[in-house]
Amino acid sequence: MPRAFHHRDFADLAALVAAKEAAGLRVSLCIPTLNEEGTIARVVSVLKTALFDEHRLLDELVVIDSGSTDRTRTLAKEAGAEVVLASDILPFHGSRMGKGENLWKAVYQLTGDILCFVDGDIGNIHPRFVYGTVGPLIRHAELGYVKGYYERPLLAAEGVDPRGGGRVTEILVRPLLQRFHPELAGLHQPLAGEYAARREVLEQFAMPTTYGIEIAHLLDCQRLHGAGVIGQTDLDERIHRNRSLAQLGRMSGEILDAFFARHPQPVAAPGERPPMISLPEYRERFPAAAERARKSA
Template sequence: MISVIIPALNEEKTVSQVVRLAKRSPYVTEVIVVDDKSLDNTIAEAQKEGATVITSTRLGKGASMKDGVLYASNPLLVFLDADITTYQENIVSLLTEPLIKDKADFVKSCFSRQAGRVTELVAKPLLSILYPDFPGFWQPLSGMIAGKKAMLEKIEFEEGYGVDIGILIDMYHMGARIEEVSIGHIENDMQPLEQLGKMSREVAGVILKKSRHKEANNFETLEYIQTIREQMEFAIRESSRQLKKVAIFDMDNTLLRASFIQTAAERFGFRRELLEIVITQTNPFIRTKQIARLLKGKNISELLKLADEIQVTRGSREIVDLLRNNGFIVGLVSDSYDCITNHFRNRFGFDFSLANELEFSKSVATGEVKIPSFFLSHDKSICHHEYCKSHALAQVCSNFNVPVADTLAIGDSENDICIIKKAGIGISFCSSNPLLDSIADYVIKEPDFSLLKSIAG
């Protein structure tokens, strides 16, 4: 009667222990590990313990949780984190007892551990301001929860650090009976200091988003909230102003001073094969798949270390920070590979990255690649090409509710012509393509992002 759902990303060392614990509960008939495209042995370790493993349809805990809810076959669902090994033996019973006895529709856990800084400094103060009648939960950001499948199917699973508080607020709005139960002492890693700002912004952003219908959420209230936590500045600005903007950077020969695949060809000795594919294969789908085969057998460490050897354009961190401070959502869109763009996303603080999905098995490239749907024509497309970066631009604008006119795109190659033409502001950056220069709003020939400052403002 109970399904246990365990979202997991690179948790090979701990996931088997959590699965075993879940399966020991007498009422559990299904344990589902939702793998977020792990690069280690998470899948094998979970399957070895008898868990059903599915792959998340999108990266991120929120998508994994939603996938698990839809896949589960039982009426009562429990979510456990895959990286915690100090759960009490009866963790599932503790979380589900209020549901089984029909005392609650949704159960949040609380536990003893080191103080949660974002909970105390951001979540609780914000909830008290925007939701004066909100129940006084000890740990509103806890990720160990249980609930009725019928209700969990109706809520929105946010992405990032805001997913857990978003679930709680949605349950509150739905009028669910909510209980908080103690699950004892939990030991898990505290977020590093550099992540606290991001966590604060995302948690605050979800709370503000969920409260937009409330009369109290006016500009005066937002000004008061700003004094709670300096890290909330981005979320408050996004909530208190209507206009948002999007800036999209190409990676190869734009953020980087060289092409990743060309650099890989030099390093790994397949320059001749790459040239043959580029010259003879005009179909972008086939070309992408053939090029990916050249990386078969390379492990993730080799690829990331090679990427780090490529020179980065001067002023990269500064321009990303400036754009974000000026209200832009900043991302990478590349026809390279997501393992590389995500690496630079993390390194330079981009908000998102979109690229082809190079597939791995046990951290080694299989030679297969998935071309994501956002590069293909869809109902929100703004051009007629079958495969184009402008389709990704349209999808990003739809996701963030930003008009295409309020976007900035910067690139260097023929593949960037359409996105630079369609964006509100198109920038040709160190390009040798005369057509790209002719359709761009701005042309920059020096590899220095500080030259974008007047445009970014």
């Protein structure tokens, strides 16, 4: 069972920043986006004010955008984020659509020792979505990857089902984990988009460019480091837009591609990017990674 926390455990931001500085850590936040003009300005503003301006928990806050056709990039920049097009990162490696592409390129673009990810469509954004996942990594050196979990209300014609979200998790992913990876079945929200990880963990992962990215992270983390490095934090409730059944169906297919690419004999899933540490450009940008690659060769 992954070690569990509550976001309140890390709500003393002054103490958390002091612990971060004492450990000599840098923390980077990535918000991957595609057409999030309805929420992105508030997401950036709330997190920047609390975690960059008032308390320097974050050393950088970057929106990596997939090519939005609305005002997402403009609004994010006006709110104070650094905004980068995914297609402009590692351009010689091409550009692909998908959330996983943004996260893969974030490992190259961001400079922190701890990388934190938050989706851009959160309607009830709060700093806990960051400090709740970053905190365990600062306080517990043995952890390498921390997922957030929460209640996810489902808006339906009959009203609000307070626990009706997370349909793909309950119908598809949890049964797969219970059958093939029971040591990960205790994760409440294995597909949550809010999580944090150490650079030396993320740089080793091959990453699907699709919605299979989150399940791929977990399986690769377990395979390379063991389930004991994975933690999870209760973030209370997350409100975001609910997706149609057709969208959930496509998402499920992408998750299955990533899952079976790693079980029982891993083969590359369609469109999968290689581990970031395998790129010469990455090893040049982060010399410590080059040394880690040399030692593991």
